Amino acid sequence: MWKWLHPYANPEVTYHFNNKLIPWFLRLSVAFLGIGIVWALLFAPADYQQGNSFRIFYLHVPAASLSLGIYVGMAIAALVSLVWQVRLAEASVASIAPVGAVFTAMALITGAAWGRPTWGTWWIWDARLTTELILLFLYLGVIALQNAFEDKALASKAASILALVGVINVPIIKYSVEWWNTLHQGSTVSQLGRPSMTADMFWPFLVCFIGFIFLVSWLVCRRFQTEILQRNAMRPWVRELVMKEGAK
């Protein structure tokens, strides 16, 4: 496996590999999200209690679970960059954080929009909402620290340490807040295989969720490429690339 991974330590190889991945991620995410969202918004049955307002579920739940998933991914990249000193993993921490922050913000905003018709209020200090808000702060902290340093490599190291400290704290924050106050409805899809929702509601959700995963992959790969170019701006291969692309 190391032999297989080895060439990707070279930024140039990884850059071109990303070039191959990106169109696929884009196509798949457009396809899945296109089908999923049309299915979810137009054809899936309305909820018997919440009516049509529940349809925001198809945006809210993927955004919320991915916001946590992206944080874990970022922390793994941070660990790799700190332990094995992989330069590209540092770049990936920098490229993942803003995407995660946007998804967290999306989960909060769609959650507020969903809370208005169902709970009758935009915001409640409920455990999961609060955890999500704190997660947003953690993301913003990583981004702010990343931007505070002049030297990009140092910035990524500092941000990686913060991301790792954060990932230890996320479960503590989650349980402390949960103890503090709980009102949010229990999760409906986390029990794998036996969701507590009917199949004609579940399938569009799954399609949407997969679509969002590809969307995240696309965004991260694109940012990752930009990071690679910025960090290697003085290298000959980047100059050649710029001359070639700029000529178009």
Added chain:
Amino acid sequence: MTTESIATINQEESLSYRRVFMLILKRDLTIALRHRDDVFNPILFFIIVVTLFPLSIGPESNTLARIAPGVIWVAAVLSTLLSLDRLFKSDHADGSLEQLLLSPYPTFVIVQAKIIAHWLLTGVPLIFIAPVLALLLNLNQNAYGVLMLTLFIGTPVLSFIGAIGVALTVGIKKGGVLLSLLVLPLYIPLLIFATSAIDTATMNLPYGGQIAIIAALFFGAFSLSPFAIGAALRVSTN
């Protein structure tokens, strides 16, 4: 307290580590006591912040009693944040931080000594001032002991977790605002359990669970955060 805590830290360490610890502790305390403003200003800040709440919310004693635990704890967090800057900044500016990191002794011990010194100067005074302020806020009689206990276990956690943020930002020119952005979210669990312990104590309910969790946070921060701080200091001093 000081000798107790130091003894427990160093029971398993060899004598030389204990000596390193004591030397750095003594050095930091001496430096801090020669700049008395740095020690007194955060305490003054703590008192003033607490005083602002009755003025802004109103002098009604029931309301004040209700919000007292939260107000005192938030003020303690903010004043710790204010004082954290001193932890590594001057050492970084005059180069002694690099010398400490270059020394043959483990960063772990050095960092712990510096943080304990910081706590002795900023955390411990809060423990003794807080009951007086609680009196002004009309806190329930049952809660004074718990208030002091939560501050006693909780303020070291503030110092240890805050030190991670300071270590990360010490090389940056305008690190102050950034520090609060990095560190405040990490303080939330402590804040929740501390105020919840005080609240349950005012209702005459058992509060052992919350205290146990704060103690767990303390031991976690005490044993794990020096690793993060050491790594962060290496990044900052580069």
